[in-house]
Amino acid sequence: MKQFFVLFAFLFTFSQIHSQENLPTDYLSKEFHQERREAFRNLMPANSAAVVFSYPERVFSKDINYNYHANPDMYYLTGYKEPDAVLLLFKDPQGAEKYTEVLFVRERNANREMWTGRRLGIEGAKSKLGFKTVYNGKDFKDFVVDFKKFDTLIYDKIPTDLEINNSSDNLYSLLQTFKNKAGIIKENETSLNLFTNITSSLREIKTPEELVMMRKTVKLSCIAHNEVMKAIGPDMSENEADGIHAYVHRHYGAEGEGYPPIVGAGANGCILHYGENNATKIDNQLLLMDVGSEYHGYSADVTRTIPANGKFTEEQKAIYQLVYDAQEEVFKICKEGTPFQDVNNKAREVIAAGLIKLGIITDVRDVRTYYPHSCSHFLGLDVHDKGNYMGPLKENMIITVEPGIYIPANSKCDKKWWNIGVRIEDDILIKKDSYENLSIDSPRKWQEIEALAKQKSTFNDMKFPKI
Ligand code: GLY
Ligand code: MN
Ligand code: MN
Numbered sequence: 001m002k003q004f005f006v007l008f009a010f011l012f013t014f015s016q017i018h019s020q021e022n023l024p025t026d027y028l029s030k031e032f033h034q035e036r037r038e039a040f041r042n043l044m045p046a047n048s049a050a051v052v053f054s055y056p057e058r059v060f061s062k063d064i065n066y067n068y069h070a071n072p073d074m075y076y077l078t079g080y081k082e083p084d085a086v087l088l089l090f091k092d093p094q095g096a097e098k099y100t101e102v103l104f105v106r107e108r109n110a111n112r113e114m115w116t117g118r119r120l121g122i123e124g125a126k127s128k129l130g131f132k133t134v135y136n137g138k139d140f141k142d143f144v145v146d147f148k149k150f151d152t153l154i155y156d157k158i159p160t161d162l163e164i165n166n167s168s169d170n171l172y173s174l175l176q177t178f179k180n181k182a183g184i185i186k187e188n189e190t191s192l193n194l195f196t197n198i199t200s201s202l203r204e205i206k207t208p209e210e211l212v213m214m215r216k217t218v219k220l221s222c223i224a225h226n227e228v229m230k231a232i233g234p235d236m237s238e239n240e241a242d243g244i245h246a247y248v249h250r251h252y253g254a255e256g257e258g259y260p261p262i263v264g265a266g267a268n269g270c271i272l273h274y275g276e277n278n279a280t281k282i283d284n285q286l287l288l289m290d291v292g293s294e295y296h297g298y299s300a301d302v303t304r305t306i307p308a309n310g311k312f313t314e315e316q317k318a319i320y321q322l323v324y325d326a327q328e329e330v331f332k333i334c335k336e337g338t339p340f341q342d343v344n345n346k347a348r349e350v351i352a353a354g355l356i357k358l359g360i361i362t363d364v365r366d367v368r369t370y371y372p373h374s375c376s377h378f379l380g381l382d383v384h385d386k387g388n389y390m391g392p393l394k395e396n397m398i399i400t401v402e403p404g405i406y407i408p409a410n411s412k413c414d415k416k417w418w419n420i421g422v423r424i425e426d427d428i429l430i431k432k433d434s435y436e437n438l439s440i441d442s443p444r445k446w447q448e449i450e451a452l453a454k455q456k457s458t459f460n461d462m463k464f465p466k467i
Contacts, residue, residue: 020118024253027296030130032209033079036202037101040077041089043198049147050089050154050195051178056162056171057083072381073156073199075297079129082106082119084137086174088145095144099133102143107136107169137169140177147182154194158187196386204378204387205396210298211429214380214398215438217254217295218302218427222442224248225289225304229442229449231457234284234308238263238277241289244459249293258299259383262290265308269421270406272373282308286316288421292383299383301400302439303425310453312446315416319405320446322354323422326403327444330375334401334428334435338393340376347375347403355405360413369412370405379427397430398438 044050055071070081078087080103088102108121125134135143147153158179162172178184206214224245231244242263249257264274265281269288287308292300305320307313312320326347333342352367361367376399378385387397404423411418424444429436443449 048152200386213298218438220252221300231459254293258294326350
């Protein structure tokens with residue numbers, strides 16, 4: 001009777017904590033993650049094992065952590081979004097049970113879950129993620145696996161900055177257990193390279209399920225950009241503009257942003273990874289906004305540069321048009337077969353010629369002074385996604401096309417150009433003979449931006465008490 005009561009209390013407590021209503025219904029399916037694991041196993045060499053760890057938790061302030069962000073590779077292969085987990089994949093079936101995959105997860109714990117949130121646990125990993133062989137992290141130590149018997153082990157870089165922690169089920173102890181079992185003193189280059197090569201070759205090509213996510217994250221980011229274009233005025237602060245993006249992202253169900261937003265006015269727009277976003281007024285300057293949402297793990301990466309007062313000056317317009325032209329020329333070669341580097345070269349070539357024409361540089365080699373970054377990167381679960389940056393473009397890759405020109409004050413050119421920073425960034429789906437601009441919903445032409453700026457935004461009517 002007592003046992004029955006304890007069991008009842010246990011089940012009651014967990015069902016209370018575990019029940020959660022009104023969750024999104026469009027997460028990637030367990031079949032997607034299962035299929036990705038199969039694709040990974042197909043690329044593993046004979047007699048090999050792969051080991052994938054969750055990302056560490058990181059401190060935000062004393063005893064408060066940042067909201068946890070899953071390791072994109074772990075998420076891609078499992079759908080598991082919690083810390084302190086390890087996934088094992090085997091090329092060949094193992095043991096009497098003939099398993100090819102094992103997942104170690106955080107143990108359910110009513111007290112911890114009341115403090116830090118729900119845990120999927122063993123049963124959840126089986127029912128929701130489709131794993132058959134799942135254990136609690138603390139059981140990894142005693143799990144019988146002879147990593148030394150494999151010809152090849154495949155794993156990612158192992159973090160070395162974790163706090164030593166002797167409890168048996170946190171990431172630190174999972175990593176120690178793996179290193180002990182596998183006899184790893186120093187990471188093996190072949191293991192690291194294989195992990196990168198396999199995950200890159202899978203993740204660089206988006207599946208139909210991923211394309212649904214990518215279209216959504218990019219589309220809603222465009223809506224956010226458009227809303228700021230309408231709402232903006234010289235009195236708005238950089239952080240308020242950032243806040244409008246954040247609000248719109250969340251309105252459409254995004255978890256947040258795929259990277260720290262860059263919202264920089266005038267001189268701040270000339271700092272490539274500006275992140276303070278703390279100018280209290282945009283004034284009559286250009287505002288460069290590089291902001292993209294993260295929707296169910298997938299990041300958009302969209303940049304628009306707009307005049308706060310709704311009208312570009314002649315100089316701003318000239319620089320803007322040159323960046324626009326560079327984008328247009330790059331779009332023309334966005335199709336299967338184009339070497340990745342051609343995209344970067346094309347953008348640089350157009351910008352160099354344009355800067356010479358405007359009298360801002362006299363030698364093409366000086367283009368890097370005002371355009372110091374490359375034009376494109378893969379986009380997906382990571383904003384700078386995995387993929388082969390040396391190879392040709394392939395169907396269903398998604399890349400950014402993001403030329404820019406940044407002319408800080410005191411640059412060696414006429415001062416009429418100073419403090420103009422322009423980047424235009426779009427997210428491009430590569431097709432067999434062409435491309436699709438996924439971020440088409442946000443205007444790029446300066447005429448269209450000026451026209452949109454004349455419209456009113458919902459945010460213009462928001463009134464807050466004065467303090
Ligand atoms: N938002 C980062 C980048 O454009 O690469
Ligand atoms: Mn980018
Ligand atoms: Mn960007």
